[in-house]
Amino acid sequence: MTGSKMQNAMEGIVVALVGVIFMILSLGIQKNPVVTQGPIGMFVEAKFIPFILALLITIQGARLAVAQYKGTEASISDGGLTKRAMTVMLLTLGYLVLVSFIGFSIPTPIYVAVLLYVVNEGHALIKILAITAFYYVLALFVIPILLNLQVL
Amino acid sequence: MFSEWLYLPEMASTFLGDPLVWLFLIAGVVLGYVIGVIPGLGPTMGMALCLSVIFRLEYTQGMALLVGIFVAACGSGGITASLINIPGTPAAAATCLDGYALTKQGRGREAAGYSVMASVVGTLGGTILIFLIQPFVTTIALKFGDWETFLFCLFGILICGSIAGGSKKKGWIAAFVGCFLSLVGVDSVQSVQRFTFGNAELLGGFDSTIAMLGLFGIGEVIYSLREPEPMRTVANTGFPIINVKVLKKNIGNIIRSVFAGLWIGFIPGIGESAACWFSYDMAKRAAKGEEKEKFGNGAEAGIIAAEVADNSCSAGALIPAMALGIPGSSTAAIFLSAMYIMNLRPGPTLLIETPGFLCGLCLLLAVAAILMGIISFVLARATIKILSIPERFLMPLVAVLCAVGAYNSTGTPFALIQLAFFGFLGYIMKLRHYPIAPFVLGLLIGPTADTSLRRALMQYSDNLFAMVGRPFGLGLTVVLVIFFILGLKSDRSEGREED
Known part of the structure; x- marks a missing residue:
């Protein structure tokens, strides 16, 4: 007790x-x-x-x-550190650290594709690749050009 | 004092005469609508994402983009709440009760209609009241010295427990940690280094824009992707419907909810989530007979009360933000950051340094509310498609955009390390139910509280009674003591109830 x-x-x-x-x-x-x-x-x-x-x-x-x-206040947690939660966290934080060293060009498509693969549990591979390509162009070319941001 | 109102025609031509302002306002409203409708995203995240781009824009255009997102994201959360029983934003939680009940009765179009209409009316009502009240508040704020500013900051921190919703202790812990982290860097009174550990990149402290991108953006990405999301059932709907008879019957309800929302917004730290429940409860108490029994089973009055108060509160939270530089809610906190980025200095001198700012802001808020109403009707059918996009496809883009935004806000790779730190912190806080709003409040008011207290003490070092005895300070101290005693009493009574 x-x-x-x-x-x-x-x-x-x-x-x-x-x-x-x-x-x-x-x-x-x-x-x-x-x-x-x-x-x-x-x-x-x-x-x-x-x-x-x-x-x-x-x-x-x-x-x-x-x-x-x-016992007047509960110690609440929305789920423990599951394998999926750990993977998502490490991928995202790892991506940010990696970008700070080598820039956006290479880590971004890898991060998006791997994250989509993990959270979609390996299903819809073609869709994942298409979305990765779309997000890569959108986030690193279209939006930065439109808003005059320095990324690459 | 009244001269601020006379800037209205001039500001109308400055803001509304520029086609680019319209373009950014419409873009902001559309973006805000999409952000508000998608569960998990919200006005705070949407506005945080655009912080990193507004410094490239003229201040009128930047304000237009920000106001568009702010109004539309706050207003459209109720549509999701009504149609799929998931609040698009936390502030739309009360709308679920009656909105979804109406949808289940096959009246989804009406539920969406009342939600949109109430959001537009709430924002317009709140905006008109801000326009009328703000010059008076600013005049009072001009009497504030360093001591009074410190007391007001203390007031914000003191009521952080009430923002927490759940545990007051966790609310205070979040606020204190936020305050503590805001003091990293060189202090502004005597240039003493605090917690820099010899790292030159920490001399300037943590960047509040990056902190918010991390807490609300990266934290949310990790939190929402940690588990498979449940399947969403989307109701069939077409263009929203509004019954004029119902609207007429609810005029009193609307006026009451506008004032209730504005009042809650004015108190720093409570925010929209409390306003919607407060107003919903008031509407329920005011209802009689059959109407009262309809609450929870599809009462139009319930949807209207919650949505009007939610949107009026969002506008009301801008009053302390602009007059004193102290945010009334997390969205107002982002608004403050944006104002600093655009070289505007929120506080008592705002209307002196930037005459006409209030008129421009109120005009943008009003136009954005009307645009939001129109766009909600135009996008009614597309909303269903938007609602069916799973978070697992959206969140990777949010993460990349946060990284791009953070990198551009300082232009150094260290920004991404900060983003990772605050993202991790935001995730842990969400996981362990520590509210993020008090943390942000602490992060923003920490340096002001520190500087103003130390300056006041140095100024009155030989006569402390003169400092404490200043009329406004004395009044604030009395209010603080009352709030402190009431807080302690409610804490004890909660403890007894739990026992």
Whole structure:
């Protein structure tokens, strides 16, 4: 019972931990070059607002963890990390990272075709290829030319 | 104060006399209609996608494109809700109840007709009220100093819990994290570097346009493709029908819903999703006898109340956005970003720096609403075809367009790394039910809150009472305290109910 309660509270604990990391990072911010004298000085420092925000994230995370532990708040997730979800995520994020290194020309048709293949579960290959070609021309030639965008 | 209204004839010729403005407005309305009708896409994503291109356009043309998408995407979501029981936009959720019930009775054309008509009337009503109210709001906003600006930002963050819909704690977490991430880069008061880790590309902080493309675009792409989508059953329909008798009977309902939507839009952070339910509930309470029993089973009044309020709220959310630079909803947040891109500075000085802007915007909103009504009728048959396009064929294009847009907003490859980061964040937030709207609100008002508080404290470092005792600040502080106490009370009562 306690094990499942702890599992529910994990989300809140993770948020609280993120808050703690943010707090540590905030404390590492340098002091203002021009120091304001008096007790107000502390509130004018560049680290003040980030530290307060990090503290609030930690408090809310802890509140969430307590509520989830008590069962007054459910730990909701729309499905776990399924094979399909992982593939779509890795493909999309990988595409963006790859484009930042080698540009749009080569990764774009590969990404569109593979993604269409994955989400259509390998059906309608001809349709997938036709859509890939259409999207490639539309997104990298037609729209950029119409709107004077730099892509290739 | 009233001089702003006198710009109407001049702005009419500037905006409506330019054929390119018309072209972009019509393109925006058609694009917005398609975006609004397709479930999963929505005005926020549509507007975010066009952010990356508007900086290439004249400000009148950019505004026309943006307003066209904004009005049509907000207004057409109800058609999908009525015909296939899936809200095209989250704000059209209340329309499903009675719209789809009417469709099941074989009256789909009427359901679509009332939805379109209510959207047009809601936008027009909201626009007229903005036109009348905005100069007064701006005059008050001019009395705002750094301290009052900070308090208003705090007010926006404080009510983030209510935008969340579900968990208030998650709403606040999202808002605080958004605020925190907005502080990355060199601070604007004393140029101190925050969280840059020696990376020169982070000196300027995160780009809000890219953040929105990632959160609403890439996040949605991954989220909607993670599971096979359910089959959609599309109802047969033709041109929408409107019964004039029903319309006459609902005049009171329409006026009430316009004001309800505008009021909710005015409060930063609540947004259209709440407005439609609030107005629907009001219409249900006001109905008597048989009419009351029809609610949920195909009441025309239900569709009209929800759609009028939804669209009036979208317009109303622009009031705090323009007067104070604080967005009332996620669509208003994108509107703000667009204004910055077009070198317009939202805030109390907007109407002084850009005289006639309000007239131009209201004209565009009104014309876009009328165009949306016409296009909805013209595209009625095509809508069925649009509705049958599965997301699995559309989303790859959305992802590529987001990447193209992000790259063009800064012109550096680092934009794509930022896009991937915010896309991943958006996906996780959707998956774990963290609302994105408060995050965006935090991201946009974070730097303003930080700068205004620190400036106010430096200005009044020797006499803090003078800062706290400023009349508008004092008034805002009282409102803040009341909201805080009410928030705590409702939080506790919710907790007791759950127990």
